[in-house]
Amino acid sequence: MKALFCYSQDEFKLEEIDRPGILEDEMLIEMLYTGLCGSDIVKIMDPEVKKPAVFGHEVAGRVIETGKNVKEFKKGDIVVTAHHIPCYKCHYCLHGSHSMCRHFKETNIYPGSFCQYIRLSGEHIKYTTFKVPQELNPVAALFIEPLACCIRAMDRIAFRKNDIFSVVGTGVIGMLFIQLIKSSGGIVAAIDLNDERLSLARTLGADYIINPSNEIVTGEIKKITAEGIDVAILTVTNKNTLGDALSYLRDGGTVSIFGASGKESRFEVDLENVYKRELTIMSSYSATPESLKRAFDIITGEKLKISPLLSEVLPLSDFKKGLDLMMRKKIYKAVFKL
Template sequence: MKKNVYYGKDDFRIESLENVEIGDTELLLKMMCCGVCGTDVHKAIEQTVPTPTVLGHEVSGIIEKTGKDVKDFKAGDRVFVAHHVPCYSCDQCRKGNYSLCPQFKATNLNPGGFSDYIVVSDKHIHSTMGKLPDNVSYEEGALVEPVACCLHGFSKVDLEPGDNVLIMGAGQIGIIQSQIARHKLANQIIVSDVNDFRLEKALAFGATNIINPSKQDIHAELLAMTDGQGIDLIIISAGIGRLLNDAMNLIRRGGQILVFAPFKKDDVHIPAYRFFEDEIKVVGAYSSTPLDYEPALIMIKNKVIDAQAMITHKFPLEELESAIHSAHDPSGQSLKVVITER
């Protein structure tokens, strides 16, 4: 048994996973697939987490064994599991802000998704684990968590059928969001990015139009694509602070902006007058909630989200560092990168 441990930028080490024991309320999961999330890439490249640590949280696998008090799952079950669990009783949870709960980020998988085996606590069993249907592969199951994150984001905005949507960023998250927008009957689903490979992928996954702002006048293109109406909803899915300024200048009167990416803690200058004069709304969304996993699984099961087709690169656990760099390469031809254990 092994795990891939992050010690710093370009410093991943395979280590033995020894003396794995579970309690009566826990279970042992054999990891079969773990997606490489943009936050994993950010943590590894920017070195934003304490080390040593095992990254990875988009997990699917098969249950190896269960503690005697585990009732709803058994050895041999194929499942997905995510990493953060709210307490359900604090002030934030009572308001429905589960991802802001103090317990939320304090909970995690043990040791993390990039490991042969994972000890899953009772909290996770009850809140972030679900069985995979027969027609959902382990690779598809690993995308339940990112799809759930996107559904949480859409719950923060009011998207009406016929609205025009601009998604800034054609990475894995932007591609999922374009498929959800299509499912919600958006009119124009426009995706912008500077990577032409990812833009072409966006068209294949439901975008009606694409824009490369390094080559095109994005404002003029948006007006032309929407017959002069403009954009009702802009989703920022790339962690670039200036995109908020761009979004504030591009959104139509009465429009909404969803911030769905981490920015560096720098000042971002925006045209603040638009809040009052044009009734612009800006909201943020972080992570997912336990309420989003079942809808996410259903969307994957019913091919509303074509999860399997999104996967462009697969690496074994030993090559996690290469997987991180593949996902990080802005000029590369990767969309969704996963770690597989077969």
């Protein structure tokens, strides 16, 4: 079968490897569409991450073989799956930190989604795999895992109706957050350096849009709310976005960090400011089977607008082109097929 190996940040080769075999609790799917996630890009760009490797975890595919114990799915089903599964038994799981579970971090689909056939374990079948209904475009199903991550982040924030949020960064994740917040009765200010993306953010429900290259963010927020923002969600975290958030949050407000990497993630915090203003700095990492199920229901119920985030599906052999388009923000998400 074909698998896309990443050798370095800019070297990718479609190579022939053995098709994975399956045990009686497992099944094999044929990749139909796979999405490039921001976290894949971090792994591709990070010289510390071991290469060559087959990356990718957002996948919709067709079941082509099931082990004899697999009852949930049958040959021909179109499914969507996700890669990590908590053990539900360890200290982390029993205390609500499912995405910190060691088993969660170790579990993965094999060999990765950037290839022709993918083996799903019994646990994947039980917890993270869903049948894509006929009426749903399988490409839209690729947004279930990212949406589940956003749902988990929202669950971790104690927010109230009419809270004013800032969503910093209007890529796929930002656009999903904006729509989730609006459907939960919140008010949203979208912040991004890209006017085109801000205009889509407005269409998808953002009440206010702010471009820090034209406007001083804290000044614009003051015009929206005298007290400050209740909850800031940073889909882009660096010293500017976190620094701004800590100054435009209301006293008692929360900043939620959703994604951070490398040198950009170092920041000096004024603890006196955090203490006296009772600020909460928190984060949310990945998704759980529960948030995946809710995301699946939202996407299949077509409760969020996904189509403006879609672009032309590329062949996997054009991986570099898709990566480049996504990194230059020409498209929201690169989606590939074989």
